[in-house]
Amino acid sequence: MEDNPKLDELYHLLKLDVVGSTNEEAARLGREGAPAGTLVWAKSQTGGKGRRGRDWVSPGGNLYASLLLRPNILLAQAPEISFVAAVAVFNTLCFILPQTARIHMKWPNDIIVEGHKIAGILLESSAQGEMLDWLVVGIGINIASSPDKTPFPATSLHESGAPHAKTADVLGRFADSFKRVMETWTNEGFAPIRKRWLEFAWCLGEEIEVKTEQETLRGVFCDIDPSGALILDLGGGDKRIITAANVIRGFPT
């Protein structure tokens, strides 16, 4: 079919018209023993999810896909793949969008175009003891449309200079890019991924506002630590290492 992506043979595509959530479907397949490389792609979702139960509005025309992986690693390393996915989506969008577009990664793995969110990533892991059993990497990329009234302003590829982008092509590009970034990570570890991420980090060195489950903090985004955690300088010598939060605003100088 012409609207199927061209995929490397390590991927096993499962294409659905509509699904509750591609992440839930991929996790279910993971529990059933589906092979690494299983790629669930849905035209639309009825219950798309962001972090901490937030909805991911999922009409037709945008990309919703979840990839099942089974790398032989410690569970504690799994969060590194969050950045692998971010860099892969970032590289994909750099290829598709005009060269003049300013594209960044917002901690840990949102993709931002001209200050607007265009893509989100959410991972779910399952462990056997301290070893990872499987990992689902879920990605959502706004292609034809973006939601209104989101806490962080949103955009889509069609609104950002790629008016002819199609879901199948974007998925194919992403799959290629993810394979390459994953190879770098496997061969060279997290350092080159972290370096690339930092090179295109949104508001690095600037003041940001982050919302954790317990509080909202404002400070300078100094760095990410060797594991990828956000280091926020609140001033007066008070630095926080944050492993989970939403970066809700930036105050670029």
Next chain:
Amino acid sequence: MAKFDIDGGLIRKLSKLLEETDLTEIEFESEGQRIRVARNSGGYRESYIPVAETGKQAGTAEEQAEKTASAKSDHPGAITSPMVGTAYVASEPESPPFVKVGDKIREGQTLIIVEAMKTMNPVLALRDGTVKEILVENGDPVEFGEALMIIE
């Protein structure tokens, strides 16, 4: 990969030994099982140190709390965190908690979620039991090996 029950107590002992001796790696073999505990010299441990030192609350209360926490993680019924991250006692901020003190739980049931960098890891019950104590508040930062819950 061979499957065997991970001896959390042993790993913690080896980790402590690593710290005391300032080594970066220890390998221990016994009865056909081999456990290697390594710490990354550029890992989180190091990056945490300056924070603790400059933190305002670094004092005896915190040290005391840390001692209590490490005693709890040696408890035979302790459910410990499999990674550094943020613990959630419910699937969504407004949802009821996965479990409450006194709840009977079944093997495989989700007890807590630990998130790190948008990677969600459900911590499951390894066997049937009863929730005796919940040691974390929703959204608390947790360390690797930290006791989250006591199950009996």
